[in-house]
Amino acid sequence: MPKTTLQDLNISAQCKKYNLPLWQCPHFFFVIMGVVMTGVISAVYSIGLHYLDDPQVIALVILFLAAALFIITFVITKAFEKMAEANRLKSEFVSIVTHQLRSPLTSLSWAVEALISGEFGKIDEKQLEFLKILKENNSRMGELIKDLITVTKVEDGSQFKNKESVSLEGITKDLVFKFQPFLQASGVELIIKADENLPQVMTVASQIKIAVENLVDNAIRYAKSRNGAKGLIEILIKKREKNIQFEIEDNGVGIPEEDQKYIFQKFFRSRNVKEAQPYGSGLGLFITKSIIGRLGGKVGFKSEEGKGTTFWFILPIK
Amino acid sequence: MKKILFIEDETSLQKAFGTILKDKGYEVVSAFDGETGLKLAKDERPDLILLDLILPKAHGFEVLKKLKEEKETQQIPVIVLTNLEEMENVGKALELGAMAYLIKAQYSLEEVLGKIKKALGES
Numbered sequence: 001m002p003k004t005t006l007q008d009l010n011i012s013a014q015c016k017k018y019n020l021p022l023w024q025c026p027h028f029f030f031v032i033m034g035v036v037m038t039g040v041i042s043a044v045y046s047i048g049l050h051y052l053d054d055p056q057v058i059a060l061v062i063l064f065l066a067a068a069l070f071i072i073t074f075v076i077t078k079a080f081e082k083m084a085e086a087n088r089l090k091s092e093f094v095s096i097v098t099h100q101l102r103s104p105l106t107s108l109s110w111a112v113e114a115l116i117s118g119e120f121g122k123i124d125e126k127q128l129e130f131l132k133i134l135k136e137n138n139s140r141m142g143e144l145i146k147d148l149i150t151v152t153k154v155e156d157g158s159q160f161k162n163k164e165s166v167s168l169e170g171i172t173k174d175l176v177f178k179f180q181p182f183l184q185a186s187g188v189e190l191i192i193k194a195d196e197n198l199p200q201v202m203t204v205a206s207q208i209k210i211a212v213e214n215l216v217d218n219a220i221r222y223a224k225s226r227n228g229a230k231g232l233i234e235i236l237i238k239k240r241e242k243n244i245q246f247e248i249e250d251n252g253v254g255i256p257e258e259d260q261k262y263i264f265q266k267f268f269r270s271r272n273v274k275e276a277q278p279y280g281s282g283l284g285l286f287i288t289k290s291i292i293g294r295l296g297g298k299v300g301f302k303s304e305e306g307k308g309t310t311f312w313f314i315l316p317i318k
Numbered sequence: 319m320k321k322i323l324f325i326e327d328e329t330s331l332q333k334a335f336g337t338i339l340k341d342k343g344y345e346v347v348s349a350f351d352g353e354t355g356l357k358l359a360k361d362e363r364p365d366l367i368l369l370d371l372i373l374p375k376a377h378g379f380e381v382l383k384k385l386k387e388e389k390e391t392q393q394i395p396v397i398v399l400t401n402l403e404e405m406e407n408v409g410k411a412l413e414l415g416a417m418a419y420l421i422k423a424q425y426s427l428e429e430v431l432g433k434i435k436k437a438l439g440e441s
Binding site: 099102103104105106107108109110111113114119120142145146149206 | 328330331333334335337338341372401402403405422423426427428430
C-alpha cells in the first residue's frame with residue numbers, strides 16, 4: 001500500500017495537521033459515515049430477509065445507493081480537506097509575511113531613532129518634524145503587524161493548548177500597572193473592583209492577557225476623548241455561578257447604534273471612533289472575541305453614543 | 319576596542335545597526351548567514367555575538383548550539399536578536415545558553431544598546 005494512503009488512514013494525524021479537534025475533523029466524519037451506512041445496509045438486509053420475498057434484490061439496490069452516497073460523501077470530504085488546507089496555507093502565508101515585514105521595520109525604526117538622537121549630526125526643526133512622522137508611521141505599521149500576527153495565531157488555534165490555573169484579578173492588576181503611564185498621559189482614572197476570594201480560572205494566561213489588554217487599551221483611548229472631560233474607567237470582576245465575569249465600563253465616545261452590529265468584525269472601526277482616534281487596526285475587538293470564544297466564554301457589550309460603553313466577558317471557572 | 323559579531327541576514331539592519339554600533343566605539347564583524355557566523359566566531363573571537371534566528375544556511379538555534387559546544391566559542395556571550403516571539407523559542411534559546419533573548423520589534427535602539435553594554439560589562 002502506498003505511503004500516502006497509509007498516512008490518509010491515520011485520522012488522528014490528519015486532524016492534528018489541520019489543528020482540528022476530532023469532532024470537527026472531516027476525516028473522522030468520513031469514517032463515522034462509513035460505519036453508519038454499513039449499519040443501515042445490514043439492518044435493511046436483515047429486515048428484508050425476514051419480511052420480504054426477495055430481499056437480495058432490495059439489498060443490492062440499497063447497496064448500490066449506499067455506494068453512490070459513499071462516493072458523494074468522499075468528494076465532499078475532499079472538498080472540506082481542500083478548504084482546510086487553503087486556510088492553513090493562508091495562515092502560514094500571513095505569518096511568514098508579517099515576520100518578514102518586521103525586520104525592515106526594525107532597521108527603519110532604529111535608524112530614525114539614531115538620527116533623532118542627533119548623534120550623527122545636528123538636525124533642524126523641519127527635519128526633526130519629518131523624522132518624527134517617519135517614526136510615528138513606522139510604529140503604526142509595527143502595531144498593525146503585531147495585530148495581524150495575533151489574529152493568525154488565534155485563528156490557527158496553536159496558542160490554546162496549555163491551560164493553567166490563572167487569577168483574572170491578578171492579570172488585570174498587572175496589565176493596569178503596565179498602562180499607568182498611558183492612563184496618566186491621557187488623564188484617565190481607572191478603578192478595579194473585584195469580589196473577595198475570587199476563584200482561579202482554568203485558562204490560557206497569555207491569551208487572556210491579550211483579550212483584557214485590548215479592552216483596557218480601547219477604554220483608555222476612547223474615554224480620554226470625550227469632550228475634554230476627565231475619562232473614567234471602572235473594571236468589575238465577579239463570580240457568576242460557574243463563571244467569572246469581567247466588565248469594563250468607560251464614559252467615552254460610545255458606539256453609534258447603527259455600528260453596533262459590526263463592532264466585532266475584523267478591521268471594523270465605527271464612525272465616531274475614527275474621528276476621535278484616526279489610527280487603529282480595527283482588530284482588537286475581533287481578537288478579544290475570538291480568544292474568549294476559543295476559551296469557552298462569551299463576550300458582549302452595551303453602549304450609548306456620547307455616554308460610554310461597557311464591554312464584558314464571562315469565562316468558565318473550570 | 320570591544321568586538322561584536324553581528325549575525326543577521328537583513329542587509330538594511332546590518333548597515334543601520336552596524337553603523338550605530340561602530341559610532342558607539344565597537345568593532346563590528348558582520349555575517350549574513352549561519353555558517354559564516356560560526357566560522358567568524360572561531361576566527362575573530364568576538365567579545366559578544368548578536369544572533370538572529372531565521373538565517374540562511376544554518377538556523378540560529380543550530381548556530382547557538384554549535385557555539386556553546388565548541389571550546390573556542392562557548393565562553394562568548396550570545397544575545398539572540400530576533401522577531402520570533404513565541405515562548406517556546408525564548409525557552410529554547412536560553413536553554414541552549416543564550417545570555418538574553420530580545421524581540422527586535424519590542425525594543426527601542428536605546429534599550430538594545432543598554433543590553434549590549436551590560437553584556438560587555440560596561441554598565
